[in-house]
Amino acid sequence: MIAVGSRQPPPPPPAPVDNGCDSNYEGACVPISSDVDCAGGSGNGPAYVQGPVWIVGSDIYDLDRDGDGVACDA
16 A cells, blocks of 8 residues: 655755855855956956965866966965
């Protein structure tokens, strides 16, 4: 015999935390923006990050100019 209506669906996965930081980077909060540059560098923003910042995904803002996996480290 099968009980009707006794199975409960699994709970939904937790929603990702929206802290305003891009998940492609660690070590500092790289803001989600149209463009981000290293603070103190020659970039024109509109957003900036103080490094060092480790690339853990795609370097969508091209912060790691020397390709060593660490950005804004100069």
